[in-house]
Amino acid sequence: MREQRIGIIDIGSNSIRLVIYERTTNGAHRVIEGSKRPARLSGEIDAGGNLSVHAIDNLVDILRHFRLICSHQHTYTIRAVATAAIRNAANRDDILNRLDKEAGLRVELLSGKEEAEFGFLGMINSMDIEDGFLVDIGGGSTEISLFRNRKLLRSVSFPFGCVNLARAFMDKGMMNDSSLQALELYVKEAFGQEPWIAENEGLPLVAVGGTARAFGKIHQAQHHYPFQQTHNYPIAKQSADSLFSALRSLPLDKRKKFPGLSKDRVDLIVPGLAVLRLILQGCKASEYIICGAGLRDGLFYTSRFTERPLLDDVLAYSVNNLCALHPEPPQQHISHVNVTAMMLFDTLSLRYPLPERSRSWMDAASMLFRIGASIDYYQYAKHSFYLIVNSHLNGLSHREILIVAAIASFRSKNKARQHLNDYKQLLESSDLELILRLGTLLQLAIALDRSEAQSLQRMRLEAVEDKLYIQPLLASDKLEVERKEVDALADDFNKVWGFIPVLQSI
Structure with missing residues (x-):
């Protein structure tokens, strides 16, 4: 397969x-280029409702530049869309005719x-969430949507965003009390035309777009948050109020x-947060x-997966994509370890109740434990931890990503503690013991294919008293390598699980 x-x-x-x-030769998808140019198109609308000639000239120049970047990147399929300012x-x-003729791009005008x-599709394919409201505060419009069971039920687009609100209600970057009251009245009157917004109390409000990302970054900086990612970042509803008050009172x-x-958000964050709070x-959101x-x-999803753009399992897609981005480890070995780890988990979790989500963590960790070998085999555990924490592993909270990374890279309790030292404020007191338990289980699964030949093709597991018997049902050799590895791990496994693993003879 070509890229x-x-x-x-x-x-x-x-x-x-x-x-x-880019779709790689191994079938993975990744972003290889990103570029941004400020335009403030909503602020370039004249009294007659027309976008200025100067703004159109600037837009043509930006799109020509982007086309040149695409050409240098050997990217010949380009999809360009326009939203509220041009709409x-x-x-x-x-405007659209000029962009077609002078920039060489046929632009889709989105309703x-x-x-x-x-926006909903991009969000729902990157988060493990069933129900909620979705809001996108743009420069010239604001979209609010209601979704349940991962299906979009209602949506509305309002003709106001942070750029045109700043133009209407701010003076030199400042918003006084009377202007704030006028903005609030204007926005609330618009909401009043859509009564369904107030009829679904208690759901989370998922925020996308520039205002949302800026809000997340400010909040993380204020709280010295150690995880360098704003995606899937929860914020208590009182936080926007305090940040809004602090920012509104400050001169530019x-x-x-x-x-x-x-x-580039200094003058837009105040009206953006004002609307987000409202x-x-x-929505009476939680x-x-x-x-x-x-x-x-x-x-991207509708362009690449035209028949079925909605993902069935966000986490599974993300894990498989990350594996495909790091294809150096032997894939048959990875699959074998994954299957074995899940067998061990299902057997032992009957004896030791584990958190409800821990099966998903075990599944992900046993697929990703060796991706660090793409950097360096001799320290692949350390690199696997880094790659998992710093990759887009969707469908997990920040805490869960750290847990998966620690299980995948597990070597000892002290090593795990060192890896997690910078992230202590995100973890619960019991997480280290859970990581010790699941990390040791993963090490046993790896030991059972130490030859990386998948010699132990079928097995039966039975926990009797203090022994975990691993009985081969189908094997291609005598499993001497695997038996020595299991024996070497037995004491550590027994300390954690209370069972001595025993790989029986064929």
Whole structure:
């Protein structure tokens, strides 16, 4: 299979973004290029509702630049879409014609409904969540959607976003009390036209887009959060109120120095957070969850998987994709260890009740334990920990990612403690003991294919008194290598599980 690349260009109301996705020869998908240019298109609309000639000229220049990047990256399939700023412009047909003729791109003009649908698909394919509200506060529009059982039920697009709200309600980057009251009245009146927003109390509010990511980064900086990822980051509902008050009171020169806030968001974060707070109140939501995926990801899934863009199992897809990105380990050995680890887990969990999600953690760890060999075989456990923590392992919370990484890289309790030392505030007091238990189980599964020849093809497990009997039902040799490895591990396994593993003769 040859490498395949697709470029996605998102012409937003605040910024223009390019992302290039690649399908590798092993079938994995990854982002290989990303570029962003500020545009503030929603602020370039004149009194007649037309996007200015200057803004269109700038947009043509940006798209030509992005096309050149795609060409250098051997990316000849490009999908470009435009959202609220062009959608709402009175001269939108002229804009699209100029982009076609002068930039050489046929741009799809998304409706508010389509924008919400693509954003939902990008989110739901990257998170393990069943029910909630989804909000995307853009530069010129805000989409709110309701989903249950991973299905989109309702959505609405409002014609306001952080750029046009800043233009209407802020003066030199500041929002006084009367302006805030006017903004709140304007937004609440819009919500009042959609009564379903207030009829689903207690669901989480999943936030995507630039305002959401900025909110997550600021909150993490404020709390010295050690995990370098805002995706799937929960925030208590009171946090937006306190951050909003602190940021609104600061003049622009001081706001620029606020920890975690990027310079291009200095004047937009206040109206963005103002709306985000009102949405949470209007939805009567339980908390915020920041999602790092959205519109561009949804466009990618519909472009690459045209028949079935909705993933059935987010975590399984993510694990398999990460394995395919690091194909150096022998795949038959990895699959054999995975199957054996799950057999051991199912047998021993009958004796030792484990957390409900721990089976998923064991499954992921036993697939990923050796990806670090793509960096260096001799220290692959350490590198596996790093790769798992710093890759996009979707479908897990930050704490769960750390647990999976620690199980996959397990060598000893002290080594696990060292790996996790920087992340202590994210973990529960019982997590280290759980990692010790599941990490030791994974080591036994690895020992049972130490020859990496899958010699032990079928087995039966039986826990009797203090022994865990491993009876071969089908084997291609006498399993001498595996038996020595199991014997060497027996004492450590017994200390953790209370069973001495015994690999019986054929």
